[in-house]
Amino acid sequence: MDRSRxxxxxxxxxxxxxxxxxxxxxxxxxxxxxxxxxxxxxLLWPSxxxxxxxxxxxxxxxxxxxxxxxxxxxxxxxxxxxxxxLLLFVVLIPFATSTVARYKLASTLDGRVSVAFYAAxxxxxxxxxxxxxxxxxxxxxxxxxxxxxxxxxxxxxFVSGGLVYLVAFGVALLNAVASFVIIxxxxxxxxxxxxxPASTRAQGTDATLE
Amino acid sequence: MDRSRxxxxxxxxxxxxxxxxxxxxxxxxxxxxxxxxxxxxxLLWPSxxxxxxxxxxxxxxxxxxxxxxxxxxxxxxxxxxxxxxLLLFVVLIPFATSTVARYKLASTLDGRVSVAFYAAxxxxxxxxxxxxxxxxxxxxxxxxxxxxxxxxxxxxxFVSGGLVYLVAFGVALLNAVASFVIIxxxxxxxxxxxxxPASTRAQGTDATLE
Amino acid sequence: MDRSRxxxxxxxxxxxxxxxxxxxxxxxxxxxxxxxxxxxxxLLWPSxxxxxxxxxxxxxxxxxxxxxxxxxxxxxxxxxxxxxxLLLFVVLIPFATSTVARYKLASTLDGRVSVAFYAAxxxxxxxxxxxxxxxxxxxxxxxxxxxxxxxxxxxxxFVSGGLVYLVAFGVALLNAVASFVIIxxxxxxxxxxxxxPASTRAQGTDATLE
Amino acid sequence: MDRSRxxxxxxxxxxxxxxxxxxxxxxxxxxxxxxxxxxxxxLLWPSxxxxxxxxxxxxxxxxxxxxxxxxxxxxxxxxxxxxxxLLLFVVLIPFATSTVARYKLASTLDGRVSVAFYAAxxxxxxxxxxxxxxxxxxxxxxxxxxxxxxxxxxxxxFVSGGLVYLVAFGVALLNAVASFVIIxxxxxxxxxxxxxPASTRAQGTDATLE
Numbered sequence: 001m002d003r004s005r006x007x008x009x010x011x012x013x014x015x016x017x018x019x020x021x022x023x024x025x026x027x028x029x030x031x032x033x034x035x036x037x038x039x040x041x042x043l044l045w046p047s048x049x050x051x052x053x054x055x056x057x058x059x060x061x062x063x064x065x066x067x068x069x070x071x072x073x074x075x076x077x078x079x080x081x082x083x084x085x086l087l088l089f090v091v092l093i094p095f096a097t098s099t100v101a102r103y104k105l106a107s108t109l110d111g112r113v114s115v116a117f118y119a120a121x122x123x124x125x126x127x128x129x130x131x132x133x134x135x136x137x138x139x140x141x142x143x144x145x146x147x148x149x150x151x152x153x154x155x156x157x158f159v160s161g162g163l164v165y166l167v168a169f170g171v172a173l174l175n176a177v178a179s180f181v182i183i184x185x186x187x188x189x190x191x192x193x194x195x196x197p198a199s200t201r202a203q204g205t206d207a208t209l210e
Numbered sequence: 211m212d213r214s215r216x217x218x219x220x221x222x223x224x225x226x227x228x229x230x231x232x233x234x235x236x237x238x239x240x241x242x243x244x245x246x247x248x249x250x251x252x253l254l255w256p257s258x259x260x261x262x263x264x265x266x267x268x269x270x271x272x273x274x275x276x277x278x279x280x281x282x283x284x285x286x287x288x289x290x291x292x293x294x295x296l297l298l299f300v301v302l303i304p305f306a307t308s309t310v311a312r313y314k315l316a317s318t319l320d321g322r323v324s325v326a327f328y329a330a331x332x333x334x335x336x337x338x339x340x341x342x343x344x345x346x347x348x349x350x351x352x353x354x355x356x357x358x359x360x361x362x363x364x365x366x367x368f369v370s371g372g373l374v375y376l377v378a379f380g381v382a383l384l385n386a387v388a389s390f391v392i393i394x395x396x397x398x399x400x401x402x403x404x405x406x407p408a409s410t411r412a413q414g415t416d417a418t419l420e
Numbered sequence: 421m422d423r424s425r426x427x428x429x430x431x432x433x434x435x436x437x438x439x440x441x442x443x444x445x446x447x448x449x450x451x452x453x454x455x456x457x458x459x460x461x462x463l464l465w466p467s468x469x470x471x472x473x474x475x476x477x478x479x480x481x482x483x484x485x486x487x488x489x490x491x492x493x494x495x496x497x498x499x500x501x502x503x504x505x506l507l508l509f510v511v512l513i514p515f516a517t518s519t520v521a522r523y524k525l526a527s528t529l530d531g532r533v534s535v536a537f538y539a540a541x542x543x544x545x546x547x548x549x550x551x552x553x554x555x556x557x558x559x560x561x562x563x564x565x566x567x568x569x570x571x572x573x574x575x576x577x578f579v580s581g582g583l584v585y586l587v588a589f590g591v592a593l594l595n596a597v598a599s600f601v602i603i604x605x606x607x608x609x610x611x612x613x614x615x616x617p618a619s620t621r622a623q624g625t626d627a628t629l630e
Numbered sequence: 631m632d633r634s635r636x637x638x639x640x641x642x643x644x645x646x647x648x649x650x651x652x653x654x655x656x657x658x659x660x661x662x663x664x665x666x667x668x669x670x671x672x673l674l675w676p677s678x679x680x681x682x683x684x685x686x687x688x689x690x691x692x693x694x695x696x697x698x699x700x701x702x703x704x705x706x707x708x709x710x711x712x713x714x715x716l717l718l719f720v721v722l723i724p725f726a727t728s729t730v731a732r733y734k735l736a737s738t739l740d741g742r743v744s745v746a747f748y749a750a751x752x753x754x755x756x757x758x759x760x761x762x763x764x765x766x767x768x769x770x771x772x773x774x775x776x777x778x779x780x781x782x783x784x785x786x787x788f789v790s791g792g793l794v795y796l797v798a799f800g801v802a803l804l805n806a807v808a809s810f811v812i813i814x815x816x817x818x819x820x821x822x823x824x825x826x827p828a829s830t831r832a833q834g835t836d837a838t839l840e
Contacts, residue, residue, distance in 0.1 A: 027732065084265070226439040428637070433648060436645055
């Protein structure tokens, strides 16, 4: 089996999930009298903020998924199911996003729980990613297998990405805003940084993403 | 007609259906006072459980669809419509999942009916799959046609997969939890087992999915 | 521009529209007391019936779109927009379906209007299809252009397909059930019949879909 | 990285967004007595009008995205994220459309705000498009790079497209209908006109879309 249908299915899930993010936006309509729309749109600021961060998070996951999958030589049943684990958490992102938006990053227990749930979904996603990465390290599964001495450095870089979400989960229990800022900073960081496997391999031969 | 657009359309339907599963998750928001989100998320456990099983069931159907379709040499109008019958039931899975989640596997008549309906949808899906499989057995439709003496063993393996859902349907009328456990076990079984056509053919030449 | 992205986009729209059909299914949940689910599922019969017909209608449109588009040699801007006109009506099918289901094919004015609207959406879709077909008749747009003497017979077959929906629209104003039956019969007919352009060209050289 | 997965993901988002436009259509059902459906469908005219304009706007964005992306030689990380910025606004179109439909182009402040928001979403989309276009002007990123002396004329044509939405935004604050008409006219204009980059390059060698 070649990679194309794995990519097609995953891209479909990413595309639907990223578009469903916008279902969180609702205004109540003109039933409440005049001159309320501007106010209503203003009240949606937590939705717009959460939308912005989640949109780029899904976009980043898509880009990194892309980089990782195209370096794979053979697709087996194990990879398909590890990929499903990753997608299981991607599909939860719109729900987690709407929950964060609903509780408006408030300092209440509910506000903190909502961001903790949001961080937990990203942590689960990163576990799925790490499992796929671990799978790529063994056998003849990559076009250009990482040399064994680079396995541990690459693993550490990969896992440390996931640990940030664990930290954000812990911080959320204390402060919703601080936790959300951590996740937003991760998103901005990944927009400007290459992913570990891409940059690691780039040292050997050439940039995989040019 | 080559297989690519059949695959693209089917992958689209699988991707949308698997993502719509998450539309079942809703929390009521902060209108009911403070400190309820953790409680609300806890109340969603039947939704999370049904989501988990349905997500992997759709994932398995996708993988098996993949294995079956890529072994096909010629696509005709009959195959397109048998494929539609399969998708007809796949598209019902999110509704059946939300119905199961809503009745929380209760021992009431409603709880049992909800799981029976869930099992019935999977049984219909398996009939669609069996019809496609039967179609592949005739003429020059496969790249490597099964030898005739393997038709009946392969049919029996295929149909017995579908019979499990019929059993689950019957059990549901007596006990919702037991029926749901049967379906979940089928999902776990298929994650670790190859599909009949793949393993059968693998004996002849080579693994179709490796 | 090759056809592939036109097909990918159209397949995406077909896949989402066919999957959204199932959003019509909703049960009210256990709030209304025990032992109601079987009754509620029974009340959904108009939804299941409308789902079944619309599902196969979208499936047929997808198959015929497939047959028509793959015979096209060059894609230009005009074709892209004629294709959008077709999709404009395809995207309305889930709404039209839910409207029919909601009014349960009743003999009231509302029931008749709902089926008339349903027929009107299919008529608009068939106009979009006819426009694409007309576009294929001119210039060097097809791999195997129809000989001019076959233009009018092919047009008549194509338009007569669309006229059935116009008839169904008229009948709907008198009788909702009769009109719905006409549309369902068209769906069954197209499942077993090849589309005009495919069968016409098949006489010349070979089956386009086999 | 080749362009195919960028196109597949973008096409998925376009397809889902264009199909979600139809979720705005809802009729209340038969609970309000008889003979109301025709009236209810009539009340949906702002929804149908906004659907029509937004459907062709997304269709046009898709076509132009197509033309621009297929002229690209190398895909890098920057392009992927500029593409995400474009999609960020595309995904907001169904929400903006439903807001316009809800306030029915009324001359109230709410009606004007709703169209201003609609225009703002298209302006953001055009900024994303312009950023992608600017990216294509540098380095060896295109199959047939624009000669430097054509950069400024092409930029001016591109930016002037975006300025129309800024004008529509300003006009919306005075008159909702006038602003909506401007946007609708832009849609009609783009249906009949080639995009600037396509026509500019067409002067050099050949039509990029024929």
